[in-house]
């Protein structure tokens with residue numbers, strides 16, 4: 001089943017194209033890794049998927065009854081407030097809000113769903129911990145758990161491992177991979193090419209005006225992939 | 235007036251109780267909204283809006299719309315200003331604090347001009363700025379309107395509590411996931427505007443901002459979760475208001491400044507406690 005189809009999509013800011021004539025598709029159960037240099041339009045593409053930015057050409061459509069409220073999202077920019085009074089549990093539960101219009105209270109089932117997401121992100125025991133007191137890796141897992149709580153069919157993650165050490169990064173990717181194995185469709189921006197190649201079922205590489213979309217093995221052999229992985233190694 | 239006089243006169247007692255009820259409810263509204271406003275870096279919005287309220291009140295006086303129509307006239311003006319400020323703050327073309335400062339001083343200047351055009355700064359203007367020196371000036375109609383509006387603010391806040399938290403914590407996420415559309419912003423602007431306009435009656439334009447800021451700042455020094463912060467802000471607001479109000483009535487002091495002074499003292503105590 002195709003969940004997402006991009007057909008000849010063009011996205012621009014003030015008349016300047018960032019993404020041009022882009023076509024790709026995301027099937028249910030896929031893990032699509034979006035790679036590319038800084039400024040190549042990865043976050044812009046995600047914003048378009050979330051309906052925050054309208055296509056300036058071509059189209060981007062949902063399939064198989066997918067709706068925006070079934071997507072869990074992890075933004076690239078973080079809420080960077082020191083001293084914000086909020087606990088892990090409070091934050092993760094806000095992932096539930098997209099599901100309904102009106103919400104004076106969370107139901108038992110909803111709280112259980114949030115608890116499962118915290119479990120999956122290995123946050124058990126930290127439910128009542130104040131967010132500002134957590135380490136960067138733990139904070140990232142909290143935001144990921146929020147996305148997971150919201151995600152009923154698809155996770156859209158913008159650089160989930162930004163700023164984390166290699167060990168924590170590997171753990172984070174394993175947690176995402178587990179979700180993917182369990183049937184969650186994942187669309188993830190990453191600068192970590194080796195991990196992307198190992199866990200992705202599809203790679204989308206954005207390069208100003210040009211792009212690659214295909215399987216990881218094809219990507220490693222493509223000119224764009226060879227150049228980028230070569231550059232990444234230097 | 236002395237306290238024994240107060241209890242001897244049923245009319246006076248009723249007037250004081252009416253002011254007490256309005257003040258307690260407005261303090262509660264201001265405290266609740268204050269938590270989200272302070273955390274979203276809109277601390278000064280209460281100040282800016284109250285100055286807009288002052289300007290609107292002055293214009294109303296110039297046009298001869300004084301007395302009972304004052305609130306109906308200022309409310310839309312303040313609501314519009316609140317919406318524009320919240321909008322500006324998020325779109326980022328004019329930084330939120332700069333926008334508030336500009337609006338605040340411009341509205342103040344216009345307000346003073348309007349008042350002088352309509353015959354100079356009167357006791358009326360003084361009341362608008364510094365609040366009613368005596369609680370007796372609150373009319374029955376104002377009291378009921380204030381009570382109704384405050385209850386509406388509290389109900390809406392309770393209904394949208396989780397959403398307000400989500401938006402306050404992470405506005406970018408809330409926007410991207412459709413939690414914080416224009417409707418949400420309009421709602422927050424309306425709630426803030428109503429609280430400021432109703433609070434101005436009691437506290438005056440100059441001091442309403444204290445009702446919004448102090449309880450939130452006190453609570454944030456003592457609590458680690460959002461829920462606890464909101465509840466603590468509510469308790470702090472009520473406690474400070476009741477103590478301040480009682481002192482003001484007993485000693486014949488103006489209500490607004492007395493309440494703010496009590497809040498200041500509690501805030502200092504909370505800051506010391508956190509250091510310790």
Ligand SMILES: Nc1ncnc2c1ncn2[C@@H]1O[C@H](COP(=O)(O)OP(=O)(O)OP(=O)(O)O)[C@@H](O)[C@H]1O
Nearest residue numbers: 013014018036037038039040041042043044045076
């Ligand atoms: N709101 C905006 N207004 C104008 N230009 C923008 C805006 N957002 C992004 N851009 C431009 O669009 C281009 C793509 O930005 P985008 O954030 O999508 O890149 P990215 O691939 O996510 O980069 P990074 O790896 O650094 O996150 C950049 O050149 C950026 O300057």
Ligand SMILES: [Mg+2]
Nearest residue numbers: 042043044076
């Ligand atoms: Mg980006």
